[in-house]
Amino acid sequence: MSALATRAAQVGSPPRTPGRMPATVEAIAFAAGFAFLACLPLLVGGSYGRHVLIMAFLYAVIASNWDLSLGYGGIFNFAHLALFGIGVYAYALLTKLVGIEPWTALVLSGFIATAAAVLVTVPILRLKGIFIILVTFGFAQLVMQVILSQSELTGGTQGIVRIPGLTLGDHSMIRDNKFAYFYLALGLLALSTAALRIIVRSRLGAAIVALRDNEDYAVARGLSVARLRLFTMASSAFFTGAAGAFYAAYQRNASIDVFGMSLSTVILSMVLLGGTGTIYGAILASFLLTLFSEAMADFGAWRPMIVAVLIVGVMLAYPAGLAGLVKAAAGHAGRLVRST
Amino acid sequence: MALLEIEDVGKSFGSLKAVDGVTLSVEKGRIQGIAGPNGSGKSTLFNLVTGIPFGPDRGRVRIDGVPIERLSAHEIAGAGIARTFQRETSFDGLTVFENALVGATFGGRIRASAMAREAAAEALQLAGFAPAGFGRLAGELSVFERKCLMLATACAMRPKLLLLDEPASGLTRPEIEASIGLVRSIAASGVTIVLIEHVLTFLMNLSDHLVILSGGRVLASGSPREVIADPAVVEVYLGTRRSAA
Structure with missing residues (x-):
């Protein structure tokens, strides 16, 4: 059907988000999805199983927030994992050195990562493409070097150990077989995902995509490049930093490894495998890659190679990633239902 | 004047x-x-x-x-001041409606969501878009439809x-x-x-x-x-x- 018609009379009031899933339907699916995840400890036994899921939730938070700046915003931000690392070290230093209460430190770490995102966005306001990669990558290296050079505070290459963990009243977080951390990580993912989806469904979310699609045209429609880029980067940083703080509290140590290329590559492959510009795709890919990687544990050195081949295979068959695959499958199922 | x-x-x-x-x-x-x-x-x-x-x-x-x-x-x-470009241009990742909504909200500086949506729908209908087509992705439109959409996003700004x-x-x-x-x-x-x-x-x-x-x-x-x-x-x-x- 053509979108153009000769001044057709409007029949009834149009839907609030034409062409998109209605907000109430998405909210119900969202609640059902997280209710299922909350029941997972019934299916996956043992504290190791819960540990794998906690890591999958944290990866999902980092990857889906990266999808906001990279997928929706089209900003080649290679400092995203540095924001996670800043969260790790901010929490470690705030709790150990300053003596701030863990939960307050976790929230503060989110804000510190947000401030760092604003700082790295200023030099890239007028830049495009490869130059943004260069500056953000340089920023990540700079943060790592600062942490290494301040070894009296940060422990340098040794890192920081015995970081205070999170607390829940009198509940013992260490002897509960990771139940509390499982539900806290799930809660963090739920909050982060809800915030991201609210942003991308809003008019600001549409503006972020508009700026990605055509900068001159977006400016001609009244969008401020500077304000919108700052907003995109800052809002992708808060939960990334909070995830870093959570990771530090959970592992109880901070290491410079979080700034390494290997973690960046893993998370980036989650964003791309999931399909950019969907949020849910990155989350799905984080779950699948983490679980698949665990299942392949017996394959030793073959494991990363198998995972890499799998990623290449999916990307070749479905360039839009897992989100594209799910969409195609849903379309196929719809046609099948209609034909019967 | x-x-x-x-x-x-x-x-x-x-x-x-x-x-x-x-x-x-x-x-x-x-x-x-x-x-x-x-x-x-x-x-x-x-x-x-x-x-x-x-x-x-x-x-x-x-x-x-x-x-x-x-x-x-x-x-x-x-x-x-709203302008269009020589080449047909659109925000391909957004729907027809969202394209106009961006114009109304940011170019037209219409803060209230309901009013911005109204301005967007009005501009789209003026440019000949039927509400049934509001949900189409702009990237799927023809050259002429994109030119009309570019005009609609400009009109949504109420310039x-x-x-x-x-x-x-x-x-x-x-x-x-x-x-x-x-x-x-x-x-x-x-x-x-x-x-x-x-x-x-x-x-x-x-x-x-x-x-x-x-x-x-x-x-x-x-x-x-x-x-x-x-x-x-x-x-x-x-x-x-x-x-x-």
Whole structure:
């Protein structure tokens, strides 16, 4: 059907988000999805199983927030994992050195990562493409070097150990077989995902995509490049930093490894495998890659190679990633239902 | 009363003077045409007024008496100047409705969601989009539909002044006819329009006033019939008759 018609009379009031899933339907699916995840400890036994899921939730938070700046915003931000690392070290230093209460430190770490995102966005306001990669990558290296050079505070290459963990009243977080951390990580993912989806469904979310699609045209429609880029980067940083703080509290140590290329590559492959510009795709890919990687544990050195081949295979068959695959499958199922 | 005043505006790229001291004004409620050979500075003049992608090296630009040449491009849009581009352009990852909603919210500075949605729907229907097509992705539209959508996003801004850069280029004859009707109905809603066009039927049909640019300067200005009869304009477009030796 053509979108153009000769001044057709409007029949009834149009839907609030034409062409998109209605907000109430998405909210119900969202609640059902997280209710299922909350029941997972019934299916996956043992504290190791819960540990794998906690890591999958944290990866999902980092990857889906990266999808906001990279997928929706089209900003080649290679400092995203540095924001996670800043969260790790901010929490470690705030709790150990300053003596701030863990939960307050976790929230503060989110804000510190947000401030760092604003700082790295200023030099890239007028830049495009490869130059943004260069500056953000340089920023990540700079943060790592600062942490290494301040070894009296940060422990340098040794890192920081015995970081205070999170607390829940009198509940013992260490002897509960990771139940509390499982539900806290799930809660963090739920909050982060809800915030991201609210942003991308809003008019600001549409503006972020508009700026990605055509900068001159977006400016001609009244969008401020500077304000919108700052907003995109800052809002992708808060939960990334909070995830870093959570990771530090959970592992109880901070290491410079979080700034390494290997973690960046893993998370980036989650964003791309999931399909950019969907949020849910990155989350799905984080779950699948983490679980698949665990299942392949017996394959030793073959494991990363198998995972890499799998990623290449999916990307070749479905360039839009897992989100594209799910969409195609849903379309196929719809046609099948209609034909019967 | 003049809505847009351009005074001695200039822009150079190295030794090339793309726009060289242009002065013109656009009366409120008028459809003013701008024509001229390729490279005469028409699109550059639009760029200088809107600041996209650059503002003027010299001169003054005023809208409703307020100087805008020092404002950033998105502020100029917010001041009530909407423009379209020569090539059909859209936000491909957004739906038809979201394209217009961006214009209403940010260009039109309509904060309240319900009012912005109303402005977007109104502009889309004015441009001929039926509500049933609001959910289509802009990236899936035809060239003509994208041109109409670009106009709709401009109208959603509820601008004082609309600058149209070759709205008829690349269109078939029936599409050109439809576009003429569309521009007329936009003008009837009270928007002042400046129109760059090569398609003469478009210009002659719509313009109340015509300006011809050549070599970055104003060559002629007046009613369309007077201007195209001007010998200087004929010379620029057709060249001089070679005199018999």
